[in-house]
Amino acid sequence: MSKQKHVTAADLIPKDRAKVLRVSATTILRKKFLAMGILPGVTIEMIRHAPLGDPIALKIKGYHLSLRKSEAKHILVEKVK
Amino acid sequence: MNIRLTDAHIDKEIKIISIEGGRGLKDKLTEMGLVPGEVVRKKEHLKNGPVILEVKGTRLAIGRAMADKITVDERVGKKSITIALAGNPNSGKSSIFNNLTGARQHVGNYPGVTVEKKEGIAYYGDYAINVVDLPGTYSLATYSLDEVVARNFILDEKPDLIVAVVDASNLERNLYLTTQFMELEVPLVMAMNMSDVAKQAGQHINDNSLSELLGLKVVQTVGNKNRGTTELLKSIIDTYQQKPHFRKVAVNYGREVEEELLKVNNLLNEKDLLITHYPSRWLSIKLLEDDSQIIEHIGSQPNTEALIKQSIVSRDHIRSIFADEPETVLADRRYGFISGVLRETITHTAEAHVRLSDTIDRIVANRILGIPIFLGVMWLMFKSIFSLSQKPMELIEIAQGWVGSVVSSLLPQNSLIQGFIVDGIIGGVGSVLVFVPIIFLLFFCMAILEDSGYMARIAFIVDRFMHKIGLHGRSFIPMLLGFGCNVPAIMATRVIESKKDRLTTILINPFMSCGAKLPVYMLFIGVFFSKEAASNVLFSLYIIGFLMAVVMAKILRQFVFKGESAPFVMELPPYRVPTLKALIIHMWERGRLYIKKAGTVILVGCVIIWALSALPLSSKGDLTKSYVAKIGRFVEPVIRPLGFDWKIGTALIAGVVAKEIVVGTLGVLYGAGEDEAEGSLSLRKALQEDTYPSGKKVFNPLVAYVLMLFVLLYIPCLSTAAVIRKETGSWGWMFFSVGYSTFLAWLVAFIVYQGGRFLGF
Numbered sequence: 001m002s003k004q005k006h007v008t009a010a011d012l013i014p015k016d017r018a019k020v021l022r023v024s025a026t027t028i029l030r031k032k033f034l035a036m037g038i039l040p041g042v043t044i045e046m047i048r049h050a051p052l053g054d055p056i057a058l059k060i061k062g063y064h065l066s067l068r069k070s071e072a073k074h075i076l077v078e079k080v081k
Numbered sequence: 082m083n084i085r086l087t088d089a090h091i092d093k094e095i096k097i098i099s100i101e102g103g104r105g106l107k108d109k110l111t112e113m114g115l116v117p118g119e120v121v122r123k124k125e126h127l128k129n130g131p132v133i134l135e136v137k138g139t140r141l142a143i144g145r146a147m148a149d150k151i152t153v154d155e156r157v158g159k160k161s162i163t164i165a166l167a168g169n170p171n172s173g174k175s176s177i178f179n180n181l182t183g184a185r186q187h188v189g190n191y192p193g194v195t196v197e198k199k200e201g202i203a204y205y206g207d208y209a210i211n212v213v214d215l216p217g218t219y220s221l222a223t224y225s226l227d228e229v230v231a232r233n234f235i236l237d238e239k240p241d242l243i244v245a246v247v248d249a250s251n252l253e254r255n256l257y258l259t260t261q262f263m264e265l266e267v268p269l270v271m272a273m274n275m276s277d278v279a280k281q282a283g284q285h286i287n288d289n290s291l292s293e294l295l296g297l298k299v300v301q302t303v304g305n306k307n308r309g310t311t312e313l314l315k316s317i318i319d320t321y322q323q324k325p326h327f328r329k330v331a332v333n334y335g336r337e338v339e340e341e342l343l344k345v346n347n348l349l350n351e352k353d354l355l356i357t358h359y360p361s362r363w364l365s366i367k368l369l370e371d372d373s374q375i376i377e378h379i380g381s382q383p384n385t386e387a388l389i390k391q392s393i394v395s396r397d398h399i400r401s402i403f404a405d406e407p408e409t410v411l412a413d414r415r416y417g418f419i420s421g422v423l424r425e426t427i428t429h430t431a432e433a434h435v436r437l438s439d440t441i442d443r444i445v446a447n448r449i450l451g452i453p454i455f456l457g458v459m460w461l462m463f464k465s466i467f468s469l470s471q472k473p474m475e476l477i478e479i480a481q482g483w484v485g486s487v488v489s490s491l492l493p494q495n496s497l498i499q500g501f502i503v504d505g506i507i508g509g510v511g512s513v514l515v516f517v518p519i520i521f522l523l524f525f526c527m528a529i530l531e532d533s534g535y536m537a538r539i540a541f542i543v544d545r546f547m548h549k550i551g552l553h554g555r556s557f558i559p560m561l562l563g564f565g566c567n568v569p570a571i572m573a574t575r576v577i578e579s580k581k582d583r584l585t586t587i588l589i590n591p592f593m594s595c596g597a598k599l600p601v602y603m604l605f606i607g608v609f610f611s612k613e614a615a616s617n618v619l620f621s622l623y624i625i626g627f628l629m630a631v632v633m634a635k636i637l638r639q640f641v642f643k644g645e646s647a648p649f650v651m652e653l654p655p656y657r658v659p660t661l662k663a664l665i666i667h668m669w670e671r672g673r674l675y676i677k678k679a680g681t682v683i684l685v686g687c688v689i690i691w692a693l694s695a696l697p698l699s700s701k702g703d704l705t706k707s708y709v710a711k712i713g714r715f716v717e718p719v720i721r722p723l724g725f726d727w728k729i730g731t732a733l734i735a736g737v738v739a740k741e742i743v744v745g746t747l748g749v750l751y752g753a754g755e756d757e758a759e760g761s762l763s764l765r766k767a768l769q770e771d772t773y774p775s776g777k778k779v780f781n782p783l784v785a786y787v788l789m790l791f792v793l794l795y796i797p798c799l800s801t802a803a804v805i806r807k808e809t810g811s812w813g814w815m816f817f818s819v820g821y822s823t824f825l826a827w828l829v830a831f832i833v834y835q836g837g838r839f840l841g842f
Contacts, residue, residue, distance in 0.1 A: 023409065027371075032648045034412040035220030037254050040405065041413065047439070051451035052545035055554075057442075057653055061253045062435060064442075064653040066541045068548065071650060 007079065009058065009072035012046035018077035019043050025074035037061045038075060086132060086143075086151040089123050094159050094202075094209045096120050101150040113141055115151070120202075122161070122211070138200035159204075162321060163211040163238070167231060167262065168246030169255050170217035171654040173274040176304030176663065177246050178214040181314065205314040208321075213240065219254070221261045222372070222408075227578075229374070235265055236359060242268045242321055244313070249279035249286065249301075250435075250655075252427065256419045257412075259295070260332055266360040268323075269297040270316045272309070276301040284427065291426040296330035305660050331362070332418045334411060337402050341369060341395035348388045368392035369399065370408045438534070438655035446538055455542050458535070459561060466522045467565050467596070473518035481511035500695045501688075509687030513680040516568050516800065521672045523562065523569040528667035530558075532659030537651060544649060550631045551638035553577060553649070556586040560630065563593025564623075567801040571808055572671065579647035585637045587805055588818055589630040591797035594623045597740040601792045604744050608765045609785040618786065626793050629825070686799040690738045705750065709734055723791065723830040724784040726773070733791070738799050740792055783842040787834045794826035 012018055020042045023033050033039065037060050045059040055068045089095050097119050100107055114136045115121070124140060125133035131142040143151075166181075168174045182201025199214035215234060216227035235243065243262050247255035262269055273286065288299045298316040302309030319325070334342065345365040367375040369392060376392075379385050399407045445454055485503045492499040530536040540554030547554050555577045562570035570590050577583040602622060606615050693708040713731030720730050728750045736743035751767035771779040796819050797805065806815040 022405070029648050029650070030406065031220070031222045031408065032650045034408060035218075035222060035257065036650060036652070037257065037416065039409055039413050039416065042416075048442070048446060049448060050446065050541050050545060051448050051455075052542070054545045054548075055541060055649055057446070057541065059435075061251075063251050063254060063655075064435065064439070065650065066537070066653050067648075067650045068544065071648060 006076055009044060009046070009067075009075035009077050010056070010069040012044075012056075012077070012079075014046050014048050016046040016079060017043060017081075018046070018079045020075055021078050022076040023074060024076065025071070029071060029074060033075070036065055038065075043080065044075075044077065083152050083154055086123070086134075086148040086153050087126075087145065089153050089155055091123055091126060092161055093155055094120055094122055094161055095153040095155050098152045098154050101152070102147075106147065106150065110147070110151070113143075115141075115143075159209045160207055161209045161211060162241040163213065164242045164244055164317060165213045165215050165235060165240040166244050166246060167215045167235075167258070168217060168272075168274075169219055169248065169251075169258060171652065172217065172246045172248040172255060173304035174214065174217055174246040177244070177272055177274060177302060177310075177313070178212060179666070180302075180304060180307045180310040181210075182212050203314060205318055208318055210314070210317065213238075218258065220258060221265075222370070235262075235267060240267065242270065242317060244270050244272055244317065245297075246272045246274050246302075246304075249273045249276045250282060250284065252286075252423060253416070253419055256422070257415060260415045260418060263295070263297075263330060263332070264360070264363045264366060266329075266363065268320050270313070270320050271295070271297055271299045272302045272313055273299055274302045274304050277303045277306070277308075287426045291422065292327070294330070294422045294425065296327040298325075298327075305663065332415050334366075334414045338369070338399060338407075338410060338414065341399060342366065345369065345388070345392050345395055348391055352382065352385065352388070366411065369395055370411055371396065435655055441656050442538070442653070445535070446541060451542050455539060459558075462526045462530075463561065463565060466519060466526060466562075466569075470518040470522050474515050477511065477514050477518070481507060481514070497695065501691070504695070505688040505691035506684075508691065509684040513676065513684055513800075516566070517672070517676065519566060520569050520572065521668055523573065524668040524671045525664060527558075527573060528664040529659055532657065532663055532667070534654045534656045537653050540649075540651065541653065548649075550634050552586060552634055553579065553582045553647070556582060559586050559590055560593055563590045563595060565596055567591050567593065567595050567797060568804050571801065571804045574808065575671075581638075581642035581644070582647065584809060584814065585634055585642055587808060588637060588814070588821075589633045591801055591818065591822055592626045592630040592633065592794060594626040594793055595740075597798065598622075598792055600741045600744050601736075602789055604747075604764075605768075605785040605789055608768050609780065609782045618789075622789055622793055625790065625829075629794060629829075633825070686803065687738055690735065690799070694735060710750075719827075722835065723787055723827065724834045725788065725791075726779055728771075728779075729788060733795065736792065736798075737796055740798055743792060781842075783834065783837040787830045787837070790833060791826045791830045794822060794829060796823045796826075 006021065007018070009018070009020075020038060020040050022040055023030055023038060025033060038044070042060060047057040047059050047064060049056050050066075055066050056072060057064050057066045058072075059065075083098050086095070086097075097115060097117050099117055100110055100115070110116070115134075119136065122135040123132060124135050127133070129145065131144055132148040134141045134143060166174055166178050178199065178201065181203040183203075201212050201214075203210040203212055213234065215231040218228045218231050221228055221232045221235075234240070243265075245259045245262055247259060259269070259271065271291075273288070276286075279286070288301065292299045298320055300309055300313045300316050302313055333339065342362070342365045345368050346361055349361045349364055364375060364379070368379070368388075376389065380389055396407045399410055403410045444450055447454075485507045488507060489499050489503045492502060527536075530539070536555075536558075539557060542554070543557045544554030547556055556574070559570045559573040559577075562573055567590055570593070571587050574583050574586045574590070577586060602619055606618050610618050690709075693712070696708055697706075699706070710727070710731045712734055713729075714727040716730045716734075717725075717727040720733075725733075728747065731750060732743045732746040735746040747768070748764050751764055751771070768780050769778075773779060796802070802815050802819055805818050806812060809815065
């Protein structure tokens with residue numbers, strides 16, 4: 001697969017699936033991400049935006065996780081088909 | 082064998098046989114739960130000092146003289162062990178706790194419900210098992226208070242065993258926490274909970290190979306149906322007795338990381354002091370993970386510079402090899418270990434469960450339908466809480482009136498004792514009880530929202546809006562409830578995980594215009610504003626209250642509760658049908674706390690306010706000569722710039738008990754009688770006609786409006802203050818709340834009054 005332009009989890013639209021490339025967050029947020037299973041190599045699926053557009057819900061490791069877009073910006077991803 | 086409590090052994094179950102001594106002593110001990118037949122545990126015995134007992138999960142100190150008078154039976158042969166229940170939020174940990182101990186405790190479906198430490202006792206064979214329910218956490222990385230609490234308990238209190246409760250339908254993430262327990266080298270048993278849901282979804286788990294691979298006993302449980310409890314108890318004792326003996330399993334972090342771990346570990350092993358306290362491999366891992374608590378702990382010990390330096394070198398080394406933070410590398414290895422284990426033990430995953438939940442979310446969290454549904458649910462909740470509680474509240478008031486009149490007929494007329502008992506005590510108890518229906522209903526509704534999983538969706542739906550005003554999505558419900566009554570509203574802030582967010586929400590909540598302020602508005606709007614203006618005036622008060630809350634939230638976040646807000650990152654747990662039993666337990670647990678904790682403060686407060694209005698004796702029931710009126714006159718210079726006279730001051734002080742009392746007090750002061758004061762024509766007339774000696778009218782529309790503003794904003798009522806005290810666990814925050822809101826009320830009233838006068842109103 002050719003290398004795509006890097007996007008973040010905040011840029012995904014519902015039904016997009018993506019592989020996490022890198023988590024570039026501050027210590028507290030990074031630790032929270034790690035505890036919730038967000039780390040490089042993991043596949044995430046964008047499920048939906050909240051009615052007001054933020055936060056968003058992702059599917060990861062078989063469960064649903066919600067996070068603010070400002071937090072999702074720290075997750076660099078690569079879309080997968 | 083009967084012995085004196087003073088001679089009983091530490092940490093053993095003891096049964097109270099008898100208590101010598103007079104009634105006073107017995108009553109006092111009974112109040113503390115020490116009655117013959119009660120099983121307690123002696124925790125400590127300070128030399129010549131008090132004996133520390135554990136009674137029903139709480140600790141009590143008893144003077145030595147008292148302890149000498151208590152005869153107890155040491156249940157010889159019952160061995161006592163302490164275990165900790167730990168697991169992710171939403172793993173059903175609380176229901177396992179209830180099954181084990183029979184104790185009542187809340188079962189939630191919302192991350193972070195279990196904040197307090199809950200304990201209970203289970204019996205199995207020769208053992209008395211002290212069960213501690215740790216806060217639900219996803220990790221032990223100590224970035225949140227819950228994690229700190231859970232980790233410190235395991236490290237410092239050293240339980241004999243940990244029961245790791247995992248959600249069978251969400252194993253991958255749940256096992257992440259389990260791997261961290263494994264590293265703490267505490268004996269472990271795994272409760273594979275909600276195994277029925279996982280099975281239904283077509284998941285098959287090979288328990289035996291899972292046991293082998295993780296080195297611990299796995300027990301299938303269904304918490305909400307009380308299945309697997311006996312097997313779990315048996316496995317706890319078996320594991321404690323080390324049969325069967327499992328091989329020790331540790332996550333392998335890969336050659337590069339393991340080499341660095343070894344380097345750190347070698348240096349650690351030279352420091353005996355450190356490793357007698359904590360497992361050394363775990364300490365090494367934490368050093369590589371840059372765990373601030375551990376680094377601080379080690380850094381504070383002598384001669385650890387080389388160790389700290391090595392850990393920095395090792396971290397840099399790992400970072401250079403993997404081009405990522407060491408924590409990420411280690412977490413990745415843990416998840417790798419977990420997926421390896423799951424590959425060998427699991428067929429199919431419990432996807433179906435999540436899919437059903439997702440289907441519901443497609444409607445409930447829909448971009449178009451989400452908000453209408455949410456508003457509908459809120460309206461339904463608000464409506465049912467406040468309308469269903471109306472009848473019982475009226476009944477309580479009628480009962481209070483009836484008891485009051487019966488009792489007062491039995492007592493000498495117009496005596497101080499009659500006033501004290503009828504107005505002080507019965508009135509005080511009445512103001513506690515009158516909130517009971519509303520609070521129980523509130524907690525019932527909250528339990529439905531939490532246990533079903535909808536609470537997390539509420540946070541999801543409203544977070545954007547709440548975040549704008551510096552708060553969290555979960556602050557919404559308390560603010561909404563505040564329009565009804567601040568007492569339940571402040572109790573509802575328990576669903577807010579972050580302490581800063583919770584305190585902010587508590588402190589701004591009293592600005593929401595509650596039901597008790599309405600009679601005051603009705604009186605003054607009715608008297609001083611035209612019918613056409615009435616609804617606009619009323620609406621403006623609600624809006625000003627809300628805007629004040631928003632502004633104060635911003636200010637508090639900026640200056641008092643500074644710093645980054647807690648991450649929103651939150652699980653959206655699968656929807657579940659709550660069990661009635663869990664809902665009732667939840668409602669009862671929290672409702673009981675209100676009666677117990679807030680009730681006493683409210684009662685005392687009512688008695689004090691009563692005393693101020695009935696004393697001194699020379700006032701002979703004339704309110705204008707009472708202490709309240711004296712205080713009213715005393716504060717008059719302060720409220721003068723707001724256009725208020727001493728009568729208003731007196732009413733405002735009496736209104737501290739409950740804001741609607743402002744109306745009744747004005748009724749008394751104007752000699753219009755207390756009954757139905759808001760509709761009383763004589764009071765309306767008196768308000769319109771009252772003049773200062775100079776001939777100037779006391780009230781005009783401006784003064785009336787300023788007074789309503791002041792009532793809206795000033796000191797939260799006594800009950801609310803009591804609940805603030807209870808929920809923040811601090812007198813300081815209560816006084817802060819009382820002080821700043823009253824100051825703010827004064828400021829706003831001053832600006833509006835002086836501004837209004839300047840503009841010629």
